Amino acid sequence: MKDFSNKYIFIFSVVMVVSVAILLSLTALLLQPTQEKNVEVEKKMNILSSINVTSTKIDAVTLYDRYIRESFVINTGGKHIEGVDAFTVSLRAEHKKPEEEQYLPVFTAVMDNGDTLHIFPLEGKGLWGPIWGYVSLKPDMNTIAGVTFDHKGETPGLGAEINTTPFESQFLEKSIYEDGRFVSVAVIKGVADKSDRHEVDGISGGTITSKALEAMLRDGLIKYEKYFNDNRK
Amino acid sequence: MENVEKEPLLSAKNIKLLTNPLGHDNPITVQVLGICSALAVTVKMKPALVMAISVTLVVALANLIIAMMRKSIPGRIRIIVQLVVIATLVIIVDQFLKAFAFDVSKQLSVFVGLIITNCILMGRLEAFAMANDPWPSFLDGLGNGAGYGLILVIVSFFRELLGSGTVMGYQVMEKIGFYKTGYEDNGMMILPPMALIVVGIIIWVQRSRNKSLIETR
DSSP, X not given: OOOOOHHHHHHXXXXXXXXXXXXXXXXXXXXXXXXXXXXXHHHHHHHHHHTTOOOOTTTHHHHHHHHEEEEEEEOTTSOEETTOOGGGOOHHHHTTSOGGGOOEEEEEEEOTTSOEEEEEEEEEEOSSSEEEEEEEEOTTSSBEEEEEEEESSOOTTTGGGGGSHHHHGGGTTOBSEETTEEOOOEXXXXXXOTTOTXXXXXXXXXXXXXXXXXXXXXXXXXTTHHHHHHHOO | OTTSOOOOTTOHHHHHHHHGGGTTTOTTTTSOOSHHHHHHXXXXXXXXXXXXXXXXXXXXXXXXXXXXXXXXXXXXGHHHHHHHHHHHHXXXXXXXXXXXXXXXXXXXXXXXXXXXXXXXXXXXXXXXXXXXXXXXXXXXXXXXXXXXXXXXXXHXXXXXXXXXXXXXXXXXXXXXXXXXXXOOOOGGGGSHHHHHHHHHHHHHHHHHHOGGGSOOO
């Protein structure tokens, strides 16, 4: 290896860093629209999946327009807030605000059998990063019609299992109220009592993620309590 | 260099660069590099496979780029230069996965970014690409990536089969009807320590078949 002068090393570093910066910015800029589209389609697929409509990347947008009837933002007092697009509300940003100023998105869907389902987005902290999901409730505002969960970086095979059907399907027909009191659904370490309407099995090896999901469900849904009470049929 | 006869692209020596890392010069079982990610992404086969492909791609290209630049890289900052090349490639791979293989990129999440810290990459750049021509370096990268991937796939196969009863997400154990005989998935297989033990077993089997790998005192 030759011995290079300090000047050479300096110029070499500058040229290298600048060209790498240009290359990376170009890649990021060129791929950004595709990536954003992916995120939007995925969000629509998630919302659809929480009302048990299976969609693919191709038909997600059409199906979303067909089933999702309304989307609006309320506050913890259950009042509608005008001029905010529910689809673009970032719950993570909302969580940083004081509770009474938070925007709470609600989506309603009309199913093929005429039932109206109410969909509530959730967001929480998993073991390694954010976890989120959507819960849809039947018109009684108590029975869970469907859920979907996802995560940014939970451990593959362990916590990451929260976004799989075997885990999610346990929530069907569970209820979040007991004798008119909000109790949410607990994620039990080990095996839950199948007949209990308020608990599901946790993930073995993924206890922290399971507990985080339980907290996300409880803390996320309780903010909608006023809405539940006002719209219960 | 001018007097050296041009050797064919896939000469015996070059083929060795490709095949050695698969066997007696394997990066994981013999060089003991890249162990950390071998523990992290081997719970399921699919992420392990994508990880193997990504690492192979990055190490081959990084080797190629460094080998092409090697005469102009100042020795004093060579490690930084190597890191910059690796990091750039990894970020590009990550961006492409996000744009065109969104599902897989979500499954791998942080581990794609962590390819940067995979010791195999720096190891090969420093040990091979800095001293060899681009083509052999490229082959060396492919070989080492494949050697790494091979172990990843073997480990993830056993961990997924015994830990979750599936292979590539397909319910094998259930289809065979194993569960009816009272068999249960071994939850321990999905915990990280079992990856180490599986790697250990592979090393044991390999050394008992190839005595030349056993260190002499």
